[in-house]
Amino acid sequence: MSSPIPDAVEVAVIGAGPAGLTAALVLGRQKRTVVLVDSGQPRNAPATEMHMYLGLDGRSPKDLRRTGMEEVAGHPNVEIVHSTVTGIEVTGPDTPVSLATSDGRSFLAERLLVTAGVRDDVSGIPGVAARFGQGVYHCPFCHGHEVDGRRLAVLTDAPENPAQPGLQAVYLATHFSRDVTLLTNGHPVPDEIRETLARNGVGLEHRPVTELGGTDGALTVSVGDEDLTFGAVFHTPREQPRDSVLGLDLETEGAHILVDWQQRTSDPRVFAAGDCARRRDDPVPLAFVARAVAAGQAAGLWIDQDLFRAQAGLG
Ligand SMILES: Cc1cc2nc3c(=O)[nH]c(=O)nc-3n(C[C@H](O)[C@H](O)[C@H](O)COP(=O)(O)OP(=O)(O)OC[C@H]3O[C@@H](n4cnc5c(N)ncnc54)[C@H](O)[C@@H]3O)c2cc1C
Numbered sequence: 503m504s505s506p507i508p509d510a511v512e513v514a515v516i517g518a519g520p521a522g523l524t525a526a527l528v529l530g531r532q533k534r535t536v537v538l539v540d541s542g543q544p545r546n547a548p549a550t551e552m553h554m555y556l557g558l559d560g561r562s563p564k565d566l567r568r569t570g571m572e573e574v575a576g577h578p579n580v581e582i583v584h585s586t587v588t589g590i591e592v593t594g595p596d597t598p599v600s601l602a603t604s605d606g607r608s609f610l611a612e613r614l615l616v617t618a619g620v621r622d623d624v625s626g627i628p629g630v631a632a633r634f635g636q637g638v639y640h641c642p643f644c645h646g647h648e649v650d651g652r653r654l655a656v657l658t659d660a661p662e663n664p665a666q667p668g669l670q671a672v673y674l675a676t677h678f679s680r681d682v683t684l685l686t687n688g689h690p691v692p693d694e695i696r697e698t699l700a701r702n703g704v705g706l707e708h709r710p711v712t713e714l715g716g717t718d719g720a721l722t723v724s725v726g727d728e729d730l731t732f733g734a735v736f737h738t739p740r741e742q743p744r745d746s747v748l749g750l751d752l753e754t755e756g757a758h759i760l761v762d763w764q765q766r767t768s769d770p771r772v773f774a775a776g777d778c779a780r781r782r783d784d785p786v787p788l789a790f791v792a793r794a795v796a797a798g799q800a801a802g803l804w805i806d807q808d809l810f811r812a813q814a815g816l817g
Contacts, residue, residue, distance in 0.1 A: 521776025652733025
């Protein structure tokens with residue numbers, strides 16, 4: 503049902519992942535009026551375990567999300583809306599940001615925080631997407647320890663950086679397994695990495711990969727008319743921006759919205775945090791739960807300070 507008069511809030515947050523939930527908690531505790539809109543597709547949803555998060559290592563990402571939602575919902579000044587932001591309008595410098603959701607709600611917000619995460623463009627090779635997060639892993643920091651000692655493969659599939667799969671294979675060989683194969687999938691191996699692969703005992707399989715089957719611990723990779731078996735396969739998908747941020751005219755780099763140390767974007771009313779954001783002074787984006795929590799906390803704090811300064815006439 504559409505609401506004729508938009509609800510006015512101080513802050514609208516798009517996305518209730520670790521970044522958005524933390525920001526909403528900070529803002530809720532400071533008694534800001536907040537709407538937190540979430541479409542229920544956190545990035546690590548395919549994974550059953552979350553690692554490297556102090557106090558919750560190995561727990562389900564769903565546990566963190568459920569607890570976070572409960573803590574945020576304890577603040578009556580924060581409304582959690584389970585819906586998708588379908589339109590954002592940012593007009594003149596002194597006008598509120600306007601937001602529309604797929605269930606017909608609309609909001610006017612003095613500040614907008616984008617914590618919409620990114621979308622993983624997983625390889626289209628049959629069987630890969632279905633096993634992403636459970637047998638097919640993107641990150642040796644998040645999941646390397648869990649596959650220690652297994653026979654491992656790294657799948658090359660249209661990487662943005664052609665040397666990246668080879669470097670990942672070498673990394674796995676130096677940390678977790680003496681039996682690592684780089685599945686080049688018919689892509690050329692860059693010269694600068696060839697010798698390093700050999701020196702670290704990484705095997706090469708050049709035939710195109712046609713299918714992935716089996717389960718975590720016993721995966722089959724079809725190449726030609728042969729099935730190779732591996733305990734786990736590593737594959738780094740391309741990161742894509744979420745549709746929700748495509749309409750915003752903000753300074754970006756790749757899939758990321760560029761922010762300053764206060765998580766502020768190129769538009770002073772719009773902040774961004776978590777995987778969708780990248781600080782201008784960061785040489786590479788790091789996408790982890792703890793980083794998202796830290797950035798969400800900073801965003802919540804600096805948005806509150808920004809509103810405080812404006813409301814108190816501090817300039
Ligand atoms: C398979 C996998 C396993 C991982 N494992 C680990 C791990 O073990 N440890 C670790 O530290 N990191 C891990 N990560 C990385 C981690 O998931 C991210 O760094 C973290 O989720 C980022 O949090 P975020 O809040 O920025 O975004 P997300 O958690 O992706 O949350 C974004 C939210 O925004 C919502 N959203 C998007 N668009 C809209 C819209 N238009 N309207 C409303 N809502 C919207 C989404 O539905 C989602 O709920 C893993 C990633 C993957 C892919």
